[in-house]
Amino acid sequence: MQYMFLVYTNEKAFQAIPPAQREQAMGAYVAYTESLRKAGVLKSSDRLRPTADSTTVRIENGKSQVLDGPYADTKEQLGGFYIVDVPDLDAALSWAARCPGASHGSIEVRPIWTMGS
Amino acid sequence: MNDDEHARSTADAVARRSYGKLVAFLAARSRDVAAAEDALADAFAAALVDWPARGLPRNPEAWLLTTARRKLIDAQRRRQTVKAAAPELDRAAELLAPAPDEEADDMKIPDHRLALMFACTHPAIDASVRAPLILQTVLGFDAAMIASAFLASPAAMAQRLVRAKAKIKQAGIPLRVPERREELAERLDAVLAAIYAAFAEGWQDPVGTEPARRELAEEALYLGRLVTELLPGEPEAFGLLALMLYADARRHARRTQGGDYVPLADQDVELWDDALIDEAEALLVRASELHAPGRYQLEAALQSAHVNGRRLGRVDGSALLALYDALLELSGSPVVALNRALALARVHGAAAALLSLDALAADTRLADYQPYWAARAELLAQTNARAEARAAYGRAIGLEPDAAVRRFLQRRLAAL
Numbered sequence: 001m002q003y004m005f006l007v008y009t010n011e012k013a014f015q016a017i018p019p020a021q022r023e024q025a026m027g028a029y030v031a032y033t034e035s036l037r038k039a040g041v042l043k044s045s046d047r048l049r050p051t052a053d054s055t056t057v058r059i060e061n062g063k064s065q066v067l068d069g070p071y072a073d074t075k076e077q078l079g080g081f082y083i084v085d086v087p088d089l090d091a092a093l094s095w096a097a098r099c100p101g102a103s104h105g106s107i108e109v110r111p112i113w114t115m116g117s
Numbered sequence: 118m119n120d121d122e123h124a125r126s127t128a129d130a131v132a133r134r135s136y137g138k139l140v141a142f143l144a145a146r147s148r149d150v151a152a153a154e155d156a157l158a159d160a161f162a163a164a165l166v167d168w169p170a171r172g173l174p175r176n177p178e179a180w181l182l183t184t185a186r187r188k189l190i191d192a193q194r195r196r197q198t199v200k201a202a203a204p205e206l207d208r209a210a211e212l213l214a215p216a217p218d219e220e221a222d223d224m225k226i227p228d229h230r231l232a233l234m235f236a237c238t239h240p241a242i243d244a245s246v247r248a249p250l251i252l253q254t255v256l257g258f259d260a261a262m263i264a265s266a267f268l269a270s271p272a273a274m275a276q277r278l279v280r281a282k283a284k285i286k287q288a289g290i291p292l293r294v295p296e297r298r299e300e301l302a303e304r305l306d307a308v309l310a311a312i313y314a315a316f317a318e319g320w321q322d323p324v325g326t327e328p329a330r331r332e333l334a335e336e337a338l339y340l341g342r343l344v345t346e347l348l349p350g351e352p353e354a355f356g357l358l359a360l361m362l363y364a365d366a367r368r369h370a371r372r373t374q375g376g377d378y379v380p381l382a383d384q385d386v387e388l389w390d391d392a393l394i395d396e397a398e399a400l401l402v403r404a405s406e407l408h409a410p411g412r413y414q415l416e417a418a419l420q421s422a423h424v425n426g427r428r429l430g431r432v433d434g435s436a437l438l439a440l441y442d443a444l445l446e447l448s449g450s451p452v453v454a455l456n457r458a459l460a461l462a463r464v465h466g467a468a469a470a471l472l473s474l475d476a477l478a479a480d481t482r483l484a485d486y487q488p489y490w491a492a493r494a495e496l497l498a499q500t501n502a503r504a505e506a507r508a509a510y511g512r513a514i515g516l517e518p519d520a521a522v523r524r525f526l527q528r529r530l531a532a533l
Contacts, residue, residue, distance in 0.1 A: 001289040003289075087289075087291070088148075088289045088290065088291040088293075089239070089289040089290045089291065090290075090291055090293070092289070111287055111288050111289060
């Protein structure tokens with residue numbers, strides 16, 4: 001089954017940590033991504049730019065509304081994602097728990113909607 | 118008995134004995150518990166038509182399984198689009214592959230019930246629906262019956278069960294017994310907690326006037342036994358079974374003929390079921406030989422101390438206190454702290470116990486808990502603080518849903 005790990009972290013807190021530590025934190029993500037790849041379970045992954053760079057669009061009464069900022073203001077923000085292919089939820093959860101984001105934020109584990117199911 | 122009745126009673130007997138085994142087997146790979154239940158219901162319906170007409174099959178369980186699998190595969194074929202056919206057909210083939218021999222008398226259906234229970238109590242399943250889910254999938258209880266046992270609305274219960282089964286399938290929760298030792302211990306806790314929740318719900322009907330609840334306690338005992346059989350190396354499973362047996366052994370002593378509540382200390386020991394108590398004691402010994410104490414073993418040991426204390430006419434207060442201390446360290450539960458205070462009263466007197474209750478007073482979880490106020494009232498009465506005792510009994514009476522217990526508390530209040 002395919003799952004998306006949505007990595008929610010406090011981006012302000014992350015930006016505030018000293019450069020040396022931030023580098024270490026980034027290194028942890030690189031190592032994690034690499035271990036997913038080596039295990040042959042990684043489909044794709046990406047880091048997202050901060051929510052300050054985000055723009056939200058919706059159409060209401062036929063008129064498009066464009067708003068500066070993310071869809072919802074929350075304490076933790078979606079900062080990146082992984083898509084993995086593993087046998088079941090237990091396997092997905094054990095990978096999600098190893099994601100560095102699980103230690104300084106939260107990982108939402110969502111099954112990917114496969115066509116025909 | 119005519120053929121129709123005979124077919125029905127055979128089908129009922131197989132349903133009772135094998136329902137969970139058949140559901141677990143049918144859903145083991147697909148994780149589609151709802152589809153397995155539907156197919157099995159169809160198979161039972163087919164049996165009631167087929168068996169009276171053609172005679173009972175040699176192996177009714179295998180007949181039902183074969184029929185249910187055919188229904189399951191039919192349903193899958195109907196659902197699938199051409200595009201999605203390949204993996205679905207693989208799954209259908211898997212379902213057919215390990216076909217047990219319908220004609221063999223000793224056919225054994227692999228028992229995946231424990232795996233099903235672990236799926237039902239997965240941390241990804243909401244804790245409040247775990248016990249109902251086990252009752253439905255392993256025992257075949259319908260939503261209305263489960264709802265009445267758990268005092269929930271049938272429609273809401275049905276919806277929560279449907280949602281939980283969909284989650285097992287869509288989120289990919291495996292039907293599997295955890296292999297790693299630590300994980301097994303952690304997850305087993307949830308299985309045992311669900312069984313105990315079912316038992317506690319059943320236990321709340323002391324006079325046995327509500328068949329749904331009475332049956333719930335019995336079925337919880339059945340599940341407790343099943344877990345000890347399937348996991349013979351788990352002392353906590355023994356502990357839970359022992360705990361439930363001690364309680365069940367006193368079932369008939371909890372009320373007078375007239376339906377009045379009888380506290381443990383006043384129960385007629387003659388009314389206790391000695392066979393159940395002996396079984397519980399033996400289980401505790403077996404558990405202790407595995408040298409891994411835990412919550413249920415400690416609670417069962419407390420029951421043992423109470424039961425033997427009553428039988429010998431002398432309860433060892435300091436032994437009780439030591440057990441409560443150990444349990445409190447393990448659970449940190451305010452309810453345990455409350456019971457510990459009562460044991461403390463036996464050893465060091467009511468005044469010391471009241472002091473320890475005062476330390477609990479700030480815990481909001483106890484504010485609406487009847488036994489807290491009843492215990493407080495009892496201890497206050499013992500220290501001759503009559504006005505305060507009266508007020509505490511008033512709180513306890515106001516919080517108690519069971520009329521018999523209410524009457525008991527009112528008599529205590531009147532006796533002040």
